[in-house]
Amino acid sequence: MTTRLTQNSDTSGARSAALIGGPGEVLAEERLARFVRERLAGEDLDGRSVCLVVPDATRSCPLPLLLSSVHAALEGRVSRLTVLIALGTHAPMGERELAAHLGYPEGGLDRVYPGMTVINHRWWEPDTFVSVGTVPASRVAELSGGLLRRRVDVRLNRAVVEHDVALVVGPVFPHEVVGFSGGNKYFFPGVAGAEIIDVSHWLGALITSSEIIGTLGVTPVRALIDEAAAMVPSRRLALCVVAASGSGALHAAAFGIPESAWAAAAEVSAETHVRHLDAPVRRVLSLIPAKYDDIWTAAKGFYKLEPVVADGGEVILYAPHIRRISEMHPEIEQVGYHCRDYFTRQWDRFKDLHWGVLAHSTHLRGAGTYDEEHGERCRVTVTLATGIPEDVVRAANLGHLDPAEVDVEAFAADPDTLVVPEAGEVLYRLRPPAQGGGRPGPGRGR
Structure with missing residues (x-):
């Protein structure tokens, strides 16, 4: 050996x-x-x-x-x-x-x-x-x-x-x-x-x-x-x-x-555990495995995909088996999901909450800005296609999609969509321009 x-x-x-x-x-x-x-x-x-x-x-x-x-x-x-x-x-x-x-x-x-x-x-x-x-x-x-x-x-x-x-x-x-x-x-x-x-x-x-x-x-x-x-x-x-x-x-x-x-x-x-794409995608359908049983853990299906999503794009977390945002941290439902600046620009409102909860919130909501005049503006949309009730999802500042309406094969046939099975552990990144050999599309990333 x-x-x-x-x-x-x-x-x-x-x-x-x-x-x-x-x-x-x-x-x-x-x-x-x-x-x-x-x-x-x-x-x-x-x-x-x-x-x-x-x-x-x-x-x-x-x-x-x-x-x-x-x-x-x-x-x-x-x-x-x-x-x-x-x-x-x-x-x-x-x-x-x-x-x-x-x-x-x-x-x-x-x-x-x-x-x-x-x-x-x-x-x-x-x-x-x-x-x-x-x-x-x-x-x-x-x-x-x-x-x-x-x-x-x-x-x-x-x-x-x-x-x-x-x-x-x-x-x-x-x-x-x-x-x-x-x-x-x-x-x-x-x-x-x-x-x-x-x-x-x-x-x-x-x-x-x-x-x-x-x-x-x-x-x-x-x-x-x-x-x-x-x-x-x-x-x-x-x-x-x-x-x-x-x-x-x-x-x-x-x-x-x-x-x-x-x-x-x-x-x-x-x-x-890193895959590279030559160009950003408009949409990701992130297929969440059963080992993640709430959004607190399933959010990894967003973290690993955010870097390859185009500005204004969307990540859909498809997990019909998930029924709760967080079993052990229900306070996240009251805080909701927001970008970092939403908290840092209003720190007096949030500084006494568990910072770990705030961190989870920003990690799932992704990049964005906040100011009093324009409010919160996030770079991408995060949509849950889960068993969580729609009112709970929207109250947490996330998009909702009925999982029954998700046709995985149809998403996979869409050239603007990247479908990722077993999402949550493999990181997707954009290849640096100098290394690119053309723009083959999301399905051909290494």
């Missing part, structure tokens, strides 16, 4: 990450298992307690394969093994969901993964958290390039702190808040308190989703997350993978400290 070593130049003195696979490759299960076994064998884990921080079901990831490989490498070596589901502020997973997600029969965790405990990140319960430090306002200002100046209490799930080692296991994709997901993001916001979630997400909103999404390297939000992660007293490691969107296939896996493993995987993700 050939293992490459990569170095994250943004992490001073960081150890190199080990990387297998790459763009266009598909890792065999045995190759992955051997990689995990060899990497973990080289770590001082005997007698240690280990907390595995893993994603919920809103990410494409062959988690049973990864988890079984890690468990096989650690069983009998470690004193305690706990799986912590990094919900962020998503809904908790029940036993049936956990069993399907982690790869064991319902009620049979101990038969498949003996000695392992599984817990949800119970972000709604104050006792979940412990404070590990603060980021001073002056440092937040420095990291954000002056966009924010606010002291942040760094709280995270006490299970991380109460284990000797925290091992992140999860995928890397282009991301609307941080540039590319994964790595330390599984701590913040994955298992973090509201304070750093609000500040980091609002910082991303100020930069704007279309500007930051798919940006390699240490973005201002990534810098804030890394600053907080450095305060975690447990030893941090990461197994970062690049998964084929919508499938269980893996293109690559990287292991090391979170900063380096993430950087190595992000480089592969940038070549795997």
Whole structure:
């Protein structure tokens, strides 16, 4: 097995990450298992307690394969093994969901993964958290390039702190808040308190989703997350993978400290999860998969497509299975969806609300302007073709389309429309003009 070593130049003195696979490759299960076994064998884990921080079901990831490989490498070596589901502020997973997600029969965790405990990140319960430090306002200002100046209490799930080692296991994709997901993001916001979630997400909103999404390297939000992660007293490691969107296939896996493993995987993700078009499209029909069960999560089907929509164009989120805007954040229905300037130009009205909610609002509404004379003017129209009642959708400042009226084949035949299946993980961008080889239309983007 050939293992490459990569170095994250943004992490001073960081150890190199080990990387297998790459763009266009598909890792065999045995190759992955051997990689995990060899990497973990080289770590001082005997007698240690280990907390595995893993994603919920809103990410494409062959988690049973990864988890079984890690468990096989650690069983009998470690004193305690706990799986912590990094919900962020998503809904908790029940036993049936956990069993399907982690790869064991319902009620049979101990038969498949003996000695392992599984817990949800119970972000709604104050006792979940412990404070590990603060980021001073002056440092937040420095990291954000002056966009924010606010002291942040760094709280995270006490299970991380109460284990000797925290091992992140999860995928890397282009991301609307941080540039590319994964790595330390599984701590913040994955298992973090509201304070750093609000500040980091609002910082991303100020930069704007279309500007930051798919940006390699240490973005201002990534810098804030890394600053907080450095305060975690447990030893941090990461197994970062690049998964084929919508499938269980893996293109690559990287292991090391979170900063380096993430950087190595992000480089592969940038070549795997980005499609380029030669010209903007007037309309996108974004087909939302079942793993997104409310608009809070399904909004990724907008984030990843906004960059290729022409001014005055439209993104339709087609998701007949969705019945709620947000199960866990109903306040978004009162706030509604608005561009960034709508909030910043009326900050006294909104500054006391959860900044994470405001950030979600701006990310889904996209680019736009606001002033008292002209009101709000957004660059594109966002339309929901879902099971959410029309009055709720329009009250949230979004367009409504009866999903029964959506003919996917007819949309696909329209030369002005881009139909995107399994939307939410692959980023679409316009190809820089110098690289263009003509204007073949939306259906022929790479």
